[in-house]
Amino acid sequence: MKRKVTLKQIAKELDVSISTVSKALRNSVEISEDTKQKVQAFAKLYNYKPNNIALSLKNRKTNTIGIIIPEIVHHFFSKVIRGVELVANQRGYNVIIGLSNESFAKEVINMEMLANGSIDGFIISLSKETLQLQDYHHFNETINQGMPIVMFDRVVNEIQCDKVIVDDFEGAKNAVEKLIKNECKHIALITTKDYVSVGRLRTQGYLEALKTHGQDLKAELILKLDDNVDYEVNLDALEKEIEQLFKSNSKIDGIFAVNELYALTAMRVAGRLGFRVPDDIQVIGFTDGVLSKHSTPSLSTVSQHAQLMGEKAAGLLIDKLENDHEDETYQTQIIASELIERESTK
Amino acid sequence: MKRKVTLKQIAKELDVSISTVSKALRNSVEISEDTKQKVQAFAKLYNYKPNNIALSLKNRKTNTIGIIIPEIVHHFFSKVIRGVELVANQRGYNVIIGLSNESFAKEVINMEMLANGSIDGFIISLSKETLQLQDYHHFNETINQGMPIVMFDRVVNEIQCDKVIVDDFEGAKNAVEKLIKNECKHIALITTKDYVSVGRLRTQGYLEALKTHGQDLKAELILKLDDNVDYEVNLDALEKEIEQLFKSNSKIDGIFAVNELYALTAMRVAGRLGFRVPDDIQVIGFTDGVLSKHSTPSLSTVSQHAQLMGEKAAGLLIDKLENDHEDETYQTQIIASELIERESTK
DNA sequence: TTGTAGGCGTTATCAT
DNA sequence: ATGATAACGCCTACAA
Numbered sequence A, B: 001m002k003r004k005v006t007l008k009q010i011a012k013e014l015d016v017s018i019s020t021v022s023k024a025l026r027n028s029v030e031i032s033e034d035t036k037q038k039v040q041a042f043a044k045l046y047n048y049k050p051n052n053i054a055l056s057l058k059n060r061k062t063n064t065i066g067i068i069i070p071e072i073v074h075h076f077f078s079k080v081i082r083g084v085e086l087v088a089n090q091r092g093y094n095v096i097i098g099l100s101n102e103s104f105a106k107e108v109i110n111m112e113m114l115a116n117g118s119i120d121g122f123i124i125s126l127s128k129e130t131l132q133l134q135d136y137h138h139f140n141e142t143i144n145q146g147m148p149i150v151m152f153d154r155v156v157n158e159i160q161c162d163k164v165i166v167d168d169f170e171g172a173k174n175a176v177e178k179l180i181k182n183e184c185k186h187i188a189l190i191t192t193k194d195y196v197s198v199g200r201l202r203t204q205g206y207l208e209a210l211k212t213h214g215q216d217l218k219a220e221l222i223l224k225l226d227d228n229v230d231y232e233v234n235l236d237a238l239e240k241e242i243e244q245l246f247k248s249n250s251k252i253d254g255i256f257a258v259n260e261l262y263a264l265t266a267m268r269v270a271g272r273l274g275f276r277v278p279d280d281i282q283v284i285g286f287t288d289g290v291l292s293k294h295s296t297p298s299l300s301t302v303s304q305h306a307q308l309m310g311e312k313a314a315g316l317l318i319d320k321l322e323n324d325h326e327d328e329t330y331q332t333q334i335i336a337s338e339l340i341e342r343e344s345t346k
Numbered sequence C: 001t002t003g004t005a006g007g008c009g010t011t012a013t014c015a016t
Numbered sequence D: 001a002t003g004a005t006a007a008c009g010c011c012t013a014c015a016a
Helices: A007-014 A018-025 A033-045 A052-059 A075-090 A104-115 A128-133 A137-144 A168-181 A197-212 A235-247 A260-272 A306-322 B007-014 B018-025 B033-045 B052-059 B075-090 B104-115 B128-133 B137-144 B168-181 B197-212 B235-247 B260-272 B306-322
Strands: A064-069 A094-099 A121-124 A149-152 A162-166 A187-192 A222-225 A254-257 A282-286 A300-303 A332-335 A338-340 B064-069 B094-099 B121-124 B149-152 B162-166 B187-192 B222-225 B254-257 B282-286 B300-303 B332-335 B338-340
Touching: A007 A018, A007 A033, A018 A033, A052 B052, A064 A075, A064 A104, A064 A306, A075 A094, A075 A306, A075 B094, A094 A104, A094 B075, A094 B094, A104 A121, A104 A128, A104 A137, A121 A306, A137 A149, A149 A306, A162 A168, A162 A306, A168 A187, A168 A197, A168 A254, A168 A282, A168 A300, A168 A338, A187 A197, A187 A235, A187 A260, A222 A235, A235 A260, A254 A260, A260 A282, A306 A332, B007 B018, B007 B033, B018 B033, B064 B075, B064 B104, B064 B306, B075 B094, B075 B306, B094 B104, B104 B121, B104 B128, B104 B137, B121 B306, B137 B149, B149 B306, B162 B168, B162 B306, B168 B187, B168 B197, B168 B254, B168 B282, B168 B300, B168 B338, B187 B197, B187 B235, B187 B260, B222 B235, B235 B260, B254 B260, B260 B282, B306 B332
Parallel strands: A064 A094, A064 A121, A121 A149, A149 A162, A162 A332, A187 A222, A187 A254, A254 A282, A282 A300, B064 B094, B064 B121, B121 B149, B149 B162, B162 B332, B187 B222, B187 B254, B254 B282, B282 B300
Antiparallel strands: A300 A338, B300 B338
16 A cells, blocks of 8 residues: 655655755756656656645645535535536535535534635525524624635625525516416415525515506415425425415415425315316426426426526635635626426416 | 634734644643633634644644535435535534546546545545446555545445445345235336446346246346436437337336336326326336425335435444554445335335 | 755644 | 744745
8 A cells, every 4th residue: 555655755765855856846947857857757657646735735725615505405405516516626626515404503613614724715505594593693704714705595685795696586576477477366475484585585576576467465375484394394284284375265376486395285285176287276486496397297487597506606706716806896696597387387 | 804813823922932822722731821821812812723724734634525426416416415424524524525427537537636635535426437437446546545435326346445335136126026016917127227236236136026926037028228318308218218118018017117217207108108007007216316205196116215325434434534453344334225115006 | 957944834742 | 831843745935
């Protein structure tokens, strides 16, 4: 077992100084052809590669970016990671991941762990708990220490940094307008409580669409669910809630749901109650998930272009990292959402 | 903007030496209570945290593990990552990801990038291209340099290292036996070409089950698909292949498919051809995916316990990293698969 | 053309 | 009780 070879070892073997080796390997004109040959041949033979850690310490630059997300077993987030990784790799960066698991404490710990020199900058989507607590001190501290942050999707005004978001408001509005155009007169909304920023914006889009098209807002058509309940493991509860919605509003002919699970469950419950999708009820969800495409009927959705978000976020971060003149201006890039029509709408 | 504070700066401010500060912060008995108080208070005030990179260089240990996988937008792999991250974090490690995107070249590049000091060890699942080329030099080189590797799921005998696999053979055999017990007489197999190790093992499990129960092996019941075609974006092609299978064997009453997509597509095609699942045809897939649970009818599957695989892999790796006495013995942990019965079987 | 020295931030060993 | 020094691996300004 041959350990990784260092400059020092090469220098010793060839009986020259460390700096000669270093220069020879970087093809410096200071070094004679002869020595260069010798050194380079030896280095190649022993497969010399500079030690990243030493370089990081010397250059005070790790060429690594940290991404903190609430959950990884989730299509949206894994697509974002793919985008981040793609751009990061192209530009010579590694990606280190931290999962907050929707917990404020884990988010803080993860960030502190990485902020101590391990990475050059963060890409982050806030945990639900952080959104509820509205405690953003760890972000501001990180930024104050000169470490740039790019936030995506779940962002918040209180933090001054670059952001990448999807146009939740417009996306929702378009979706609901589509339903209106398809002659839905009683469009229900299945959303989350307002502290989840994206849920709030999508709700606003729904309201705006109704208003624009002169449809009355009926409170009983709006179902606000507690996003802290894990309905994925507690499907029955979700179904009950939605069933309730249908029962108290027999005229519902359209549904806009702010995520995939709500939308699919709504379709299922509708089917069970004897409604036909899309004939009796049309449904649109808001998601990048796989289930929509494979469900029967397949679900029309507002796509968030998750991978693109990741690419943009990585691009913004690396631009900032590589721009010396500390740009103290922050931008928010808005990714256009896209309505993908499938079988659940006419 | 206050940059991260270092020992040096604290020493300067308090007019003591760097080593005094270092010792004081680690509560060394060598240092007077007085000085300790002063130093610790100051450190706390300026939120001093040791620089990870400097520690890594000094200790020749990064406390970071690298995970190289073919794809991240995939339930199985993201669950594995979650498991790895969970254990890694518990034991004080970070996780850095590299995506091979099923490409041999990217796998090699990613590994070389990380092997130069950035991490202490690897967790890897081979890319399809690597499996085809059967070129494993990069793994052996890494191992030779003293960097431990743990492989999971897509493993290969040629590489000597710890491994975590699911019992593909047994899992497949059990699934097919379930179909046999449910009185299927003509069980089709939808699988991949043999170079994908897991595909091969699952195929063998199918064959074994038939043999054990005295069912004849009929070549026309086996559909071997080219796993290089991305059927996810080319669903039509997949449907055609499967339709062909049905058409040439009108008596098929059971299907075992080695992944989720094949199984779901088979169900859909079966439905379209007028068969009813599970009454006319029973179907079992092999996967940890979400689609199975949410499809109609929901799909019975062999679960791989992906997260557990990740946890085990991380545990094995960290054990090896923290055991000085270079254990030159390697173990292969086999995770028991589990047949999850849903609506696609009786 | 080659080598020396200093520094990135930390800790450990060995003086004082 | 405190401090100087060396080392981890690398690079580079400056000597020789």
